[in-house]
Amino acid sequence: MASPQPRLLCVLLCLLSHLAAGHAIARDTITPGSPLAANETLVSGGDGNFAMGFFTPPGANSTYLGVWYNKVSLRTVVWVANREAPIAGTVEDNPGATLSVSAGGTLAVAAGNRTVVWSVQPAVRLASPTARILDNGNLVLANGVGGAVAWEGFDYPTDTLLPEMKLGIDYVKRKNRTLTSWKSPSDPSPGPVAMVMDTNGDPQVFIWNGGEKVWRSGPWDGFQFTGVPDTATYSGFTFSFINNAQEVTYSFQVHNASIISHLGVVSTGNYGLLQRSTWVEAARTWNLYWYAPKDQCDAVSPCGPNGVCDTNNLPVCSCLHGFTPKTPSAWALRDGRDGCVRSTPLDCRNGTDRFLTVRHAKVPDTERSVVDMSLTLDQCRLACLRNCSCTAYASANVSGGGRGAGAGNGCVMWTTGLTDLRVYPDFGQDLFVRLAAADLEESASKSRKARIIIAVGASVAALVFLLAVAGLLIWSRRKRLRRTAGSSKWSGSRSTGRRYEGSSHDDDLELPIFDLGTIAAATDGFSINNKLGEGGFGPVYKGKLEDGMEIAVKTLSKTSAQGLDEFKNEVLLIAKLQHRNLVRLLGCSISGQERMLVYEYMANKSLDYFLFEKANVVLDWQVRYRIIEGITRGLLYLHQDSRYRIIHRDLKAANVLLDKEMTPKISDFGMARIFGNEETEINTRKVVGTYGYMSPEYAMDGIFSVKSDVFSYGVLLLEIVSGRRNRGAYSCSNNQSLLGHAWSLWNEEKSIELADEKMEGSFNPDEVLKCVRVGLLCVQENPDDRPLMCQVLLMLASPDAASLPTPKQPGFAARRVLMETDTSSTKDCSVFDSATITMLEGR
Numbered sequence: 001m002a003s004p005q006p007r008l009l010c011v012l013l014c015l016l017s018h019l020a021a022g023h024a025i026a027r028d029t030i031t032p033g034s035p036l037a038a039n040e041t042l043v044s045g046g047d048g049n050f051a052m053g054f055f056t057p058p059g060a061n062s063t064y065l066g067v068w069y070n071k072v073s074l075r076t077v078v079w080v081a082n083r084e085a086p087i088a089g090t091v092e093d094n095p096g097a098t099l100s101v102s103a104g105g106t107l108a109v110a111a112g113n114r115t116v117v118w119s120v121q122p123a124v125r126l127a128s129p130t131a132r133i134l135d136n137g138n139l140v141l142a143n144g145v146g147g148a149v150a151w152e153g154f155d156y157p158t159d160t161l162l163p164e165m166k167l168g169i170d171y172v173k174r175k176n177r178t179l180t181s182w183k184s185p186s187d188p189s190p191g192p193v194a195m196v197m198d199t200n201g202d203p204q205v206f207i208w209n210g211g212e213k214v215w216r217s218g219p220w221d222g223f224q225f226t227g228v229p230d231t232a233t234y235s236g237f238t239f240s241f242i243n244n245a246q247e248v249t250y251s252f253q254v255h256n257a258s259i260i261s262h263l264g265v266v267s268t269g270n271y272g273l274l275q276r277s278t279w280v281e282a283a284r285t286w287n288l289y290w291y292a293p294k295d296q297c298d299a300v301s302p303c304g305p306n307g308v309c310d311t312n313n314l315p316v317c318s319c320l321h322g323f324t325p326k327t328p329s330a331w332a333l334r335d336g337r338d339g340c341v342r343s344t345p346l347d348c349r350n351g352t353d354r355f356l357t358v359r360h361a362k363v364p365d366t367e368r369s370v371v372d373m374s375l376t377l378d379q380c381r382l383a384c385l386r387n388c389s390c391t392a393y394a395s396a397n398v399s400g401g402g403r404g405a406g407a408g409n410g411c412v413m414w415t416t417g418l419t420d421l422r423v424y425p426d427f428g429q430d431l432f433v434r435l436a437a438a439d440l441e442e443s444a445s446k447s448r449k450a451r452i453i454i455a456v457g458a459s460v461a462a463l464v465f466l467l468a469v470a471g472l473l474i475w476s477r478r479k480r481l482r483r484t485a486g487s488s489k490w491s492g493s494r495s496t497g498r499r500y501e502g503s504s505h506d507d508d509l510e511l512p513i514f515d516l517g518t519i520a521a522a523t524d525g526f527s528i529n530n531k532l533g534e535g536g537f538g539p540v541y542k543g544k545l546e547d548g549m550e551i552a553v554k555t556l557s558k559t560s561a562q563g564l565d566e567f568k569n570e571v572l573l574i575a576k577l578q579h580r581n582l583v584r585l586l587g588c589s590i591s592g593q594e595r596m597l598v599y600e601y602m603a604n605k606s607l608d609y610f611l612f613e614k615a616n617v618v619l620d621w622q623v624r625y626r627i628i629e630g631i632t633r634g635l636l637y638l639h640q641d642s643r644y645r646i647i648h649r650d651l652k653a654a655n656v657l658l659d660k661e662m663t664p665k666i667s668d669f670g671m672a673r674i675f676g677n678e679e680t681e682i683n684t685r686k687v688v689g690t691y692g693y694m695s696p697e698y699a700m701d702g703i704f705s706v707k708s709d710v711f712s713y714g715v716l717l718l719e720i721v722s723g724r725r726n727r728g729a730y731s732c733s734n735n736q737s738l739l740g741h742a743w744s745l746w747n748e749e750k751s752i753e754l755a756d757e758k759m760e761g762s763f764n765p766d767e768v769l770k771c772v773r774v775g776l777l778c779v780q781e782n783p784d785d786r787p788l789m790c791q792v793l794l795m796l797a798s799p800d801a802a803s804l805p806t807p808k809q810p811g812f813a814a815r816r817v818l819m820e821t822d823t824s825s826t827k828d829c830s831v832f833d834s835a836t837i838t839m840l841e842g843r
């Protein structure tokens, strides 16, 4: 007899078991014994963010295995397994469809009729295989729960990039992860739109639509893609780009786990779009956060090679400065695709090319660019100049904020036409485009036209005035010279102007300007503890920048009345002089009348300290010889190799600094330039050089030339060999002066005795003799007899010292001065003997 009670119980039990089963459905793992059925879904553990199961897209008559958001009420599928092999009919038509994992570890999707439509086979055999949906949406096939992952869905993205998913290449796993759009909302099979990491040159991401590139991200500049320049305004996201030997990948993370956001490619009509969407539950809708391509300039190369696209211009395309449209007729119809061609061809070999700075740029296509992460921006510029096929360069990593002064921020160089360049109103980075000098000057003159017109009138008047003043000065000085020569101090450089060539306005390098706060912080507020010494212009402090870089800060006395622009120009010019044997100027600081120069810090003080002061450390001959070679190269560079031909005017042991490896670095070059031209600076205290190193013609007549530097160099050479200070051309007795002593020894053929006794005879006599001879050649009285620095370098390299010219008597400025005056008295000797005080003159 059947009573209704048991039937009710049965129903209840059924219901309960159903509920229990329903509860059991919310598992996240399948194992060989328990496949996923068509009427079941897996839900990820943890927060239950994702669900996986069979689905039929709206409007379709086929079934797929996919992953969708579990918490988004509008079903949004983010991953599809069998997108290319659908199961015919809807889910309801296929109750027997399964996702199973075999005992051997094969993961397979089978249709209701048991036909396998999709499967993956892990490379290794798994002892206890499990397939599991993780809370980030990743389907992983692993050994046991939480064991080693043998296969994962994130390696085979569909059309959506989820947080933590990587787009791009994994060289170790040999995976190339791309996104491909669905054909249509009802068809997940691969559509025409793809997002692909292109690893050629500097890696970039492209959106393809069919066979056509429709958007380029540009390279990663350290914290964003140069073509997605508003990334900095995104809050709540972290973007990461990895580019190394193992992988080239892009990924992102969302800080707040309750924010649901993804990047996806879609095909709509004829368009292909990349879009970032975030879910707004209240509105039950996906909100479009960002998308690309967005505007005319986002298309790939709308303005062709060497064109610039700017949406704020009409028409949007223009040619880079120094270029003209290749096809003017097409250009006139606003078809810029042919691009532009150079007005003046580059003339690489004569080294006159310049760089035009294009600010706020989305840098050109880097597909055929060359990247060297080890270079600084300055080195990048030089590398580009050196390579005749280089057409432009830019920093590969702007995230250090580096403007070239800092450590390696990487270098991208282009060797082809610059395609797909666009500029933004504020975002973007600096691009440096190589131009023939003629084209850049034109730009400079154009932009300066207005200023020049105003300036010309003023300059003419000023020039007349200056000429008059200069004439007056020369005249009065000569008179005074005759009267007071030898008495005390006088300036020696009024009449001759500057001796450098080349223009100082280059648009290609920015002058690094440190603000006073940075400098003050670096030097502990100019703490006395950080004072390195007193230069000829003011105190010098040691400092340490925030990034750990050590610097030397040279304060310039306020009396430098040079104009700000002029000062900057000079500093910029000097900053451009870069050589292994020159102290590097990193920048300057300007705050009202306070001006400072920031140099790299040299650990080992200056050469004079080692030669004359530090008794306990003796420089051995090898070190001395290397120092001599270094100084020679540095001075040669200043005189000849640099574009600007700098005369040092104050070369001396104190101005040769030594780095950790005892590499000599000439410092204080260009100071004459920073302190401006005498003619314009009548009321300024002037640098004139240092007694003991001054050539006679410079000391006597104020004539300075490269040959007066050669004189100073000769003195320095003899000092290095002998370890003795030149007691100055003004010494009371020539025998006391190093030059006199060296000359006597030479005449007695005992030059070898000049070698520093502290070396205790351990030196190479041939090299010592060679150096003494070259030194004497450099200090000859007649400037014309002295060699040029390039000749000096050859002489030092020559194996046979005997083949060198025979030196004539050194120039003794003192003798001539003393001869011209009858008031010479010995009481002044001590004053002049303090030889290396840089002389300043107040007027």
Ligand SMILES: *[C@@H]1O[C@H](CO)[C@@H](O)[C@H](O)[C@H]1NC(C)=O
Pocket (backbone or CB within 6 Å): 037, 039, 095, 096
């Ligand atoms: C799911 O389908 C299987 C067989 O295909 C069936 O036995 C089971 O009752 C179904 N479960 C639900 C909840 O429909």
Ligand SMILES: *[C@@H]1O[C@H](CO)[C@@H](O)[C@H](O)[C@H]1NC(C)=O
Pocket (backbone or CB within 6 Å): 086, 087, 088, 111, 112, 113, 114, 115, 117
């Ligand atoms: C089984 O289903 C697959 C996928 O839907 C289909 O391609 C195949 O023809 C079917 N095989 C049979 C024997 O019905």
Ligand SMILES: *[C@@H]1O[C@H](CO)[C@@H](O)[C@H](O)[C@H]1NC(C)=O
Pocket (backbone or CB within 6 Å): 061, 088, 089, 090, 093
């Ligand atoms: C859907 O596909 C199944 C299997 O191929 C077929 O039997 C059915 O007729 C189709 N339904 C429609 C509406 O096309």
Ligand SMILES: *[C@@H]1O[C@H](CO)[C@@H](O)[C@H](O)[C@H]1NC(C)=O
Pocket (backbone or CB within 6 Å): 169, 176, 177, 178, 196, 197, 199
């Ligand atoms: C990755 O795949 C894309 C699209 O299939 C292809 O264009 C690209 O060359 C591939 N990259 C590598 C490094 O294989």
Ligand SMILES: *[C@@H]1O[C@H](CO)[C@@H](O)[C@H](O)[C@H]1NC(C)=O
Pocket (backbone or CB within 6 Å): 256, 257, 258, 259
């Ligand atoms: C995350 O976002 C939700 C929704 O916008 C918000 O309520 C919550 O406070 C956020 N949590 C954090 C830690 O910011």
Ligand SMILES: *[C@@H]1O[C@H](CO)[C@@H](O)[C@H](O)[C@H]1NC(C)=O
Pocket (backbone or CB within 6 Å): 347, 350, 352, 436, 437, 438
């Ligand atoms: C070097 O460059 C200048 C400036 O562009 C040019 O006028 C000159 O013809 C070039 N000289 C040589 C020798 O090529």
Ligand SMILES: *[C@@H]1O[C@H](CO)[C@@H](O)[C@H](O)[C@H]1NC(C)=O
Pocket (backbone or CB within 6 Å): 370, 386, 387, 388, 389, 390, 415
């Ligand atoms: C110049 O650059 C090209 C392209 O990167 C390179 O192939 C060539 O070797 C470079 N030439 C020199 C001299 O470095």
Ligand SMILES: *[C@@H]1O[C@H](CO)[C@@H](O)[C@H](O)[C@H]1NC(C)=O
Pocket (backbone or CB within 6 Å): 222, 373, 397, 398, 399, 400, 410
């Ligand atoms: C870019 O520069 C920043 C700051 O200097 C540095 O932390 C980062 O590692 C650099 N990135 C690359 C790819 O070199």
